[in-house]
Amino acid sequence: MQHLLRRLSTLTALLVFPLIPTGCPPPAARSQTSPEMKENDRAIYIDKDSYQIYATLLEGQKHTLYVIEAVTDAYPGMTSKNLGIEGDKEFMREWGAVMDDYAKQNQTEKLLQRGFPLQTPYELISDSKSPEELGRLLPTSGGFYFFSAVGFNPTRTRAIVNMGHHCGMLCGGGGPHFFKKKDGIWREVTVEATITVWVS
Numbered sequence: 001m002q003h004l005l006r007r008l009s010t011l012t013a014l015l016v017f018p019l020i021p022t023g024c025p026p027p028a029a030r031s032q033t034s035p036e037m038k039e040n041d042r043a044i045y046i047d048k049d050s051y052q053i054y055a056t057l058l059e060g061q062k063h064t065l066y067v068i069e070a071v072t073d074a075y076p077g078m079t080s081k082n083l084g085i086e087g088d089k090e091f092m093r094e095w096g097a098v099m100d101d102y103a104k105q106n107q108t109e110k111l112l113q114r115g116f117p118l119q120t121p122y123e124l125i126s127d128s129k130s131p132e133e134l135g136r137l138l139p140t141s142g143g144f145y146f147f148s149a150v151g152f153n154p155t156r157t158r159a160i161v162n163m164g165h166h167c168g169m170l171c172g173g174g175g176p177h178f179f180k181k182k183d184g185i186w187r188e189v190t191v192e193a194t195i196t197v198w199v200s
Contacts, residue, residue, distance in 0.1 A: 042071065045110040049159070050150040053179055053186050055117045057163050058145065066122035067137050069146035072110045078103045084196030085160075085176060091193050095158065095178070102151020102160045110149050143167030146174075157181045164198075173199040 058066050080099040087095065116122055123137055125144065138144060148162035157180060164174025175197030179186045 042109050042111040045072070045112050045149065046115065047150065048115070049152070049156060049181075049186065050161070051115040052117060053150055053159055053161055053177075054147055054163075056179075056186055056188065057147075057161070057177060058116070058118060058120070058122070061142075061145075061165075063142050064120065065137070065141040066116075066118070066120060067141040067144040068112065068116075068122055068124050069144060070112050070124040070126040072106070072112070072147065072149055074107060074109045076107050078106050083176070085193055086195075087191070087193035091191060095153075095160070095191065095193075097153045098151050098158050098160050100151070101153070102148070105149035105151050112147070143172065159186065170200050173197065 058068075080096070080103045083099055083103065085095075085099060111126075112124060114124065123141075125133075125137065143166050146164045146166075150159050150161045152159050159179040159181070160176055161179070162174060162176050164172065166172040176195055178189050178191045180189050181187075
């Protein structure tokens with residue numbers, strides 16, 4: 001999202017102060033749980049489960065167009081200790097491995113592809129979009145969304161992802177979301193934990 005904010009600096013209606021507080025980051029990296037290729041030194045994110053999770057979150061937003069940041073941010077120093085997620089021993093038994101993978105996945109940038117299984121139209125935007133193009137897209141979409149790479153447990157039945165949304169001056173928010181897979185379908189679940197989110 002850092003990339004897009006540099007491009008949006010000329011759009012006065014959008015947020016220009018820091019968007020993700022320390023301790024509650026999102027996006028990117030490489031591991032055996034996330035198949036990826038390379039394009040211009042950026043990892044191309046092709047993980048099918050991740051796109052299903054992204055689509056599930058977006059479908060709950062009820063827009064006629066989704067504008068999505070195409071490049072996830074990199075947090076080289078991210079660890080499971082500084083995610084802004086804290087829970088008891090039972091929580092850590094269930095989600096500790098997911099948090100570890102999430103931290104690994106989000107240490108480098110990833111480039112999202114058009115793999116979102118959505119019925120609703122969507123646009124991926126990146127550094128190549130001009131301020132004029134962004135200005136044309138954002139009013140019809142209610143703002144833009146950005147995602148982290150997804151962290152999974154070894155059996156890929158649990159997942160954590162960060163989603164954020166920016167919709168103008170003092171308008172936006174984001175934080176982590178927790179998912180479980182049952183009968184081949186990813187569903188968001190609530191957890192007993194202290195979670196850092198951001199709101200503006």
